[in-house]
Amino acid sequence: MAQPMGFFTDTTICIGCKACEVACKEWNQLPATNGGRNTLSGDSYDNTRRLDGIHWRHVKFVEQFSQDRRQGRWLMMSDVCKHCVNAGCMEVCPTGAIIRTEFDTVVIQSDACNGCRDCISACPFGVIDINPVSGTAQKCTLCYDRLRVGMQPACSQACPTTSIMFGPIAELKKKAEARVDQLQKAGETGAHLYGADEKILGGLNSFYLLVDKPETYQLPPDPKMPSRNLKPSALWSALGAIVIGVASVISFRNRGSRDA
Amino acid sequence: MPSTFYSAPPHWHWLIVLYFFIGGLAGGCYFLAAVMDLFGGGRHRTVARLGYLVAFPAVVICGALLTLDLTRPERFWHMLLQSATWRPMFKAYSPMSVGAWALLAFGAFSLLSFLGARRETGQWAVLRPPRPLGILISVLGGFFGAFLAGYTGVLLSVTNRPIWADTSLLGLVFLVSGASTSAALLTLLGGSRVASADTGRALARFDRWMLVLELLALVALVASLGVVARAWLDAWGALFALGVVGVGILAPLVLYARTREAAAGHSALAPVLVLVGGLLLRVVVIFSAEGL
Numbered sequence: 001m002a003q004p005m006g007f008f009t010d011t012t013i014c015i016g017c018k019a020c021e022v023a024c025k026e027w028n029q030l031p032a033t034n035g036g037r038n039t040l041s042g043d044s045y046d047n048t049r050r051l052d053g054i055h056w057r058h059v060k061f062v063e064q065f066s067q068d069r070r071q072g073r074w075l076m077m078s079d080v081c082k083h084c085v086n087a088g089c090m091e092v093c094p095t096g097a098i099i100r101t102e103f104d105t106v107v108i109q110s111d112a113c114n115g116c117r118d119c120i121s122a123c124p125f126g127v128i129d130i131n132p133v134s135g136t137a138q139k140c141t142l143c144y145d146r147l148r149v150g151m152q153p154a155c156s157q158a159c160p161t162t163s164i165m166f167g168p169i170a171e172l173k174k175k176a177e178a179r180v181d182q183l184q185k186a187g188e189t190g191a192h193l194y195g196a197d198e199k200i201l202g203g204l205n206s207f208y209l210l211v212d213k214p215e216t217y218q219l220p221p222d223p224k225m226p227s228r229n230l231k232p233s234a235l236w237s238a239l240g241a242i243v244i245g246v247a248s249v250i251s252f253r254n255r256g257s258r259d260a
Numbered sequence: 261m262p263s264t265f266y267s268a269p270p271h272w273h274w275l276i277v278l279y280f281f282i283g284g285l286a287g288g289c290y291f292l293a294a295v296m297d298l299f300g301g302g303r304h305r306t307v308a309r310l311g312y313l314v315a316f317p318a319v320v321i322c323g324a325l326l327t328l329d330l331t332r333p334e335r336f337w338h339m340l341l342q343s344a345t346w347r348p349m350f351k352a353y354s355p356m357s358v359g360a361w362a363l364l365a366f367g368a369f370s371l372l373s374f375l376g377a378r379r380e381t382g383q384w385a386v387l388r389p390p391r392p393l394g395i396l397i398s399v400l401g402g403f404f405g406a407f408l409a410g411y412t413g414v415l416l417s418v419t420n421r422p423i424w425a426d427t428s429l430l431g432l433v434f435l436v437s438g439a440s441t442s443a444a445l446l447t448l449l450g451g452s453r454v455a456s457a458d459t460g461r462a463l464a465r466f467d468r469w470m471l472v473l474e475l476l477a478l479v480a481l482v483a484s485l486g487v488v489a490r491a492w493l494d495a496w497g498a499l500f501a502l503g504v505v506g507v508g509i510l511a512p513l514v515l516y517a518r519t520r521e522a523a524a525g526h527s528a529l530a531p532v533l534v535l536v537g538g539l540l541l542r543v544v545v546i547f548s549a550e551g552l
Binding site: 050052088091092093094095096097111112113114115116117118120121122123124125126127128129130135136215218219220221222223224226227229230232233234236237239240241243244245247248249251252253254 | 261263264265266267268269270271272291292295296299300301302303304329330331332333335336338339342343344349351353354355356357360406410411413414415417418419420421424425428429430431432435436439459462463465466469470473477
């Protein structure tokens, strides 16, 4: 296996230009919204709004303004599939369409997916959705086709501020830690990494530098694997089955001539 | 906000609601039929036959509903065979994968029992208890029937969606509901002659027990949701309280109690309400999370 590759996204230098979104759509031949008729969000300068089957990159605009708009802050974050080391989508996929590649990234094979949509509900980040063109579940592939020929993903190549950095995970982590140090020393005390260590789903191969708590960026504070519920759910169900079985045998057993 | 609220809805709508409901009936009716045949000493053969006759058509409908719900229905077989290698596709830790196989197995056993239940005599009768082959089929089919009725709740919990993944009790709740709705359906199909006989009384008593058990399971479900239960402080919660608990459990319990006191006559209303409540339970569980 090649060494694990991924993204380190430094949200402090994202300027919200959405070049990554455009580069992603262009390279992956993803359609424009609503057959070309773009709709506006109406409550934000961000009109992409979320990741889904035809938006594999999404620059989130966190627009925080006081009532009188004298105080204000923009946070921008180019969101993408996290390529989790322990991937919930891959865990539940019943067709085996979701695989882990030699780059330790998570890819949905469109020719195997049958659109059951279990992965959509399993992803803790809400990354996956159906692409209406293919009728299959789709998300960022971390440009698997480009990686195979030694290129970097389209989004990181297009990013004009190096907010999206691509490379081997080990190298990215070093860069990220140095950047957190630098920001902390400069007085940005909220600077921290999200997903760089193993606490979140064994590590996120697309991790982030944030300056506020994850919830502010619409990221789950404590995402978990779907299978955490498998054993307790199965045990409670088995217990229920035993109780129902006993009750039904008592109800319908043959008790000779005695009346039920 | 709990971390489950950051996931996205999978667009499981009416086809899945109906599958969960009909799947519960298919598995439940078969399970009850098998118990009646295996332990009833022939006293419940009429209604047991109805159970087998309901189960197979119901499971065929289940397969059709699931296939239609796929965004690529022609690839339904990818659930069972790996499309690139044609090797079996099975993941013990993916409820949907296990469920696909369980549905197939249950379909096979329910078909055999369906054939065996068509006539009391003739060559097909070997497929039904008390014949040895029939006993084997009913035991295995009963197991997969119970599995079918319950795994759907486990499947919902093994996700990251709010409500579904915030409890471990949905499998239990769906299983008990499958048992109560199945007893209700068999009561209705049996008609007035069965209702006043042994089998009808046993079915009514079993249904009462299941309704009480379901009530307890639902209370435990809401308790297990903790702060997430606040998500049901909306129209879905109202439907849950009035429709699922009020109409589907409390009202039939009262009706069953009155019928017992009267010791004669029979109302078809109670089983109808149980079936309505069972459907509403799936509606509330699926759609309330879909909107979050």
